[in-house]
Amino acid sequence: MMDLAVRDIRHDLGRFVLTALGLGMLLSVVLAMTGIYNGMVVDATVLPDTLGADLWVVQRDTKGPFAESSRVPLRLAERLRAVPGVSRTRGYVSFNVQESGPDGKVQRFMLAGLSWPDDTGDRLQLAQGRPLRAPHYEIVADASLGLPLSTQLRIGRDLFTVVGVTSGMVSSGGDPILFVSVADALNIQNDLSNEALRLEGEARLARIRRSEYGRDPASLARAGQPGLPALTPPPVNAVLVDLEPGQDAAGVRERLEQWPDISVYTLDEQRGLLVRGVIDRARRQIGLFRALLVAISAIVMGLIVYTMTLDKMHSLALLKLLGARRRVILRLILEQSLLLGLLSFFVALLIGELLFGQFPRRVLVADGDRLSLAAVVAGISVAAGVVGLRKAMTADPNQVLAS
Amino acid sequence: MTTPARETVLHAENLSRVYGEGNMRVEALKPTSFAARAGEVMAILGPSGSGKSTLLTILGLINPPTTGSLRIGNVQVIENGQPRTSLERQRRQQIGFVFQRSNLIPFLTAHENVRLSLELDGVSSSESRGRARAMLENLGLGKRLDSLPARLSGGEAQRVAIARALIHQPSVVLADEPTASLDSGRGRQVMELFRDAAHSQGAAVLVVTHDHRTLDLVDRILEMEDGTLTERASAGTGAHT
Ligand SMILES: Nc1ncnc2c1ncn2[C@@H]1O[C@H](COP(=O)(O)OP(=O)(O)OP(=O)(O)O)[C@@H](O)[C@H]1O
Ligand SMILES: [Mg+2]
Numbered sequence: 001m002m003d004l005a006v007r008d009i010r011h012d013l014g015r016f017v018l019t020a021l022g023l024g025m026l027l028s029v030v031l032a033m034t035g036i037y038n039g040m041v042v043d044a045t046v047l048p049d050t051l052g053a054d055l056w057v058v059q060r061d062t063k064g065p066f067a068e069s070s071r072v073p074l075r076l077a078e079r080l081r082a083v084p085g086v087s088r089t090r091g092y093v094s095f096n097v098q099e100s101g102p103d104g105k106v107q108r109f110m111l112a113g114l115s116w117p118d119d120t121g122d123r124l125q126l127a128q129g130r131p132l133r134a135p136h137y138e139i140v141a142d143a144s145l146g147l148p149l150s151t152q153l154r155i156g157r158d159l160f161t162v163v164g165v166t167s168g169m170v171s172s173g174g175d176p177i178l179f180v181s182v183a184d185a186l187n188i189q190n191d192l193s194n195e196a197l198r199l200e201g202e203a204r205l206a207r208i209r210r211s212e213y214g215r216d217p218a219s220l221a222r223a224g225q226p227g228l229p230a231l232t233p234p235p236v237n238a239v240l241v242d243l244e245p246g247q248d249a250a251g252v253r254e255r256l257e258q259w260p261d262i263s264v265y266t267l268d269e270q271r272g273l274l275v276r277g278v279i280d281r282a283r284r285q286i287g288l289f290r291a292l293l294v295a296i297s298a299i300v301m302g303l304i305v306y307t308m309t310l311d312k313m314h315s316l317a318l319l320k321l322l323g324a325r326r327r328v329i330l331r332l333i334l335e336q337s338l339l340l341g342l343l344s345f346f347v348a349l350l351i352g353e354l355l356f357g358q359f360p361r362r363v364l365v366a367d368g369d370r371l372s373l374a375a376v377v378a379g380i381s382v383a384a385g386v387v388g389l390r391k392a393m394t395a396d397p398n399q400v401l402a403s
Numbered sequence: 404m405t406t407p408a409r410e411t412v413l414h415a416e417n418l419s420r421v422y423g424e425g426n427m428r429v430e431a432l433k434p435t436s437f438a439a440r441a442g443e444v445m446a447i448l449g450p451s452g453s454g455k456s457t458l459l460t461i462l463g464l465i466n467p468p469t470t471g472s473l474r475i476g477n478v479q480v481i482e483n484g485q486p487r488t489s490l491e492r493q494r495r496q497q498i499g500f501v502f503q504r505s506n507l508i509p510f511l512t513a514h515e516n517v518r519l520s521l522e523l524d525g526v527s528s529s530e531s532r533g534r535a536r537a538m539l540e541n542l543g544l545g546k547r548l549d550s551l552p553a554r555l556s557g558g559e560a561q562r563v564a565i566a567r568a569l570i571h572q573p574s575v576v577l578a579d580e581p582t583a584s585l586d587s588g589r590g591r592q593v594m595e596l597f598r599d600a601a602h603s604q605g606a607a608v609l610v611v612t613h614d615h616r617t618l619d620l621v622d623r624i625l626e627m628e629d630g631t632l633t634e635r636a637s638a639g640t641g642a643h644t
Contacts, residue, residue, distance in 0.1 A: 001522045001525075001528070002511075002515060002518065002519070002522055002528060004511075007510050007511055007515065008510045010510070011509070011510035011551070012510075315508045318506055318508060319508070319523075320491075321463075321465065321494070321500060322495065322500070322519065322523055323491045323492065323494035323495030323498075323523060323524070324491075324495075324523050325491065325523075328523065397465045398465060398466065400502065400506055401459075401460060401465070401502065401579060
């Protein structure tokens with residue numbers, strides 16, 4: 001039996017292809033939604049995953065720097081290093097920075113500290129350049145910031161040089177991460193902009209003038225200078241603890257939990273926190289949106305197949321008149337519906353291939369996602385085919401004679 | 404198939420058709436009996452609304468009769484108004500249709516439209532290709548095999564439709580005003596085609612027509628009036644073999 005479905009499509013190929021293109025675009029949005037969600041999951045945990053510490057030691061009764069403000073003294077790192085089973089400790093500090101660049105465009109990024117010299121960023125996936133080689137004024141920046149190697153960059157009051165470029169290193173909010181040494185990060189965090197320093201200096205002067213020191217010109221002069229040495233080194237947000245090989249993380253953790261000033265989390269707990277905090281609402285949001293898009297695609301496809309059937313009613317009546325079996329008509333309609341679905345599916349994949357890389361945030365589509373889209377499209381195609389079939393079954397041979 | 408020229412291939416007994424009920428009741432076809440032999444070409448004449456198409460759709464197994472029995476070929480298809488077998492299958496195998504407008508499938512070429520008749524009944528595509536090509540070449544359409552219906556002239560399209568109606572060697576060919584949209588020359592050609600086919604294939608051909616110019620080509624003339632079918636005594640000059 002000749003393939004009637006293909007012959008009918010060939011007869012008006014332009015319309016069929018155009019329809020598949022439109023439907024494919026719709027489906028590509030469904031795929032994009034999945035990819036964006038996956039990207040968010042990966043983005044959310046890429047930082048702790050890359051740092052790869054066994055335990056996160058944070059301020060007592062806080063959930064750590066990803067959830068809330070956590071401050072621990074840098075000296076804690078030394079204390080922790082003395083604990084049996086601990087091989088290495090690193091200070092961790094990170095904070096968000098929003099700056100307007102030279103072109104006036106506002107740029108947001110996260111500044112994260114690498115614990116020089118223990119951690120030079122050698123675990124980072126460097127696309128270009130090298131890890132930190134000096135304790136100061138070197139940056140490893142994410143490619144999405146668009147800073148090429150050797151770029152000189154002023155952050156706070158100092159000039160930094162980009163020595164390495166990562167790809168895909170973003171914070172859970174999707175902002176690119178800029179790595180410097182912990183020491184530099186603390187300086188930047190505590191030395192505010194010149195303007196802020198000036199204001200702070202004036203406020204300090206005013207305070208002192210009001211106090212009895214205000215009568216001593218020498219202390220007045222001293223107080224007016226910016227950057228007074230701090231009494232204690234500024235705190236970090238957490239201390240990362242690496243264990244010796246074969247060490248039981250739970251055991252070490254239990255011991256550390258006895259300490260009065262800290263809480264301890266495993267890497268998985270930190271990841272869980274990030275995923276829950278960032279992803280949960282996004283998942284529901286994107287899930288609903290995706291369901292809506294699938295429903296729209298199904299309705300659109302149903303309408304298209306219905307219209308395609310409507311255009312063929314005379315031929316269908318003629319086929320029935322000639323004694324065509326039911327399954328000839330069944331195959332004609334279902335095959336067209338499935339072919340439309342198939343072509344649309346590949347259009348969606350192609351659009352994904354070409355476009356998803358250009359999205360500002362990570363869009364991650366796995367083979368499993370493609371497979372489930374294929375299943376969804378197959379389901380939609382069959383449903384649309386059934387809509388068409390219901391119409392096709394009403395074709396009446398008498399119509400051929402009446403015309 | 405070697406059908407003796409005199410074998411009865413169509414036998415209708417008391418076929419009738421009533422549309423509607425009560426006030427709306429129309430007796431479109433009053434109880435009608437007749438037979439057609441292989442190789443016969445019959446014309447059915449009659450004014451509009453007299454029931455010609457009604458008769459044709461019943462003989463063509465498109466609509467069931469209200470009463471009556473019908474035998475086509477060797478198959479008792481309808482008995483006392485009830486189908487005795489798959490009408491769909493009988494349509495595929497035993498009946499060929501031709502209509503006023505050519506009614507070809509617009510997305511199939513001339514060749515494919517003719518093949519369709521065979522392939523709907525399970526003939527392999529290699530066989531259907533050869534037979535359809537031979538048939539169309541025979542009808543002078545060898546150069547139009549791959550043309551879509553929209554590219555055919557009215558006469559060409561009607562010849563393709565006739566090829567489709569004949570290719571599966573049906574027992575009965577039913578035609579409803581097949582020459583209405585053709586000029587008289589082409590109308591005559593079509594009637595000649597029917598006559599040749601009836602003779603060479605041993606089919607009974609029933610043609611509903613208003614075209615009196617071609618009546619000299621038919622063997623028998625039936626007249627329909629208010630649902631009643633009567634045979635005109637003097638037949639045309641159509642020669643028997
Ligand atoms: N489906 C139907 N329902 C009700 N009445 C019908 C139906 N089909 C036909 N009729 C009626 O049956 C009668 C016969 O109609 P039919 O179509 O058989 O006439 P006809 O001889 O083919 O006419 P024409 O030469 O105009 O084609 C008419 O009165 C018509 O109105
Ligand atoms: Mg009629």
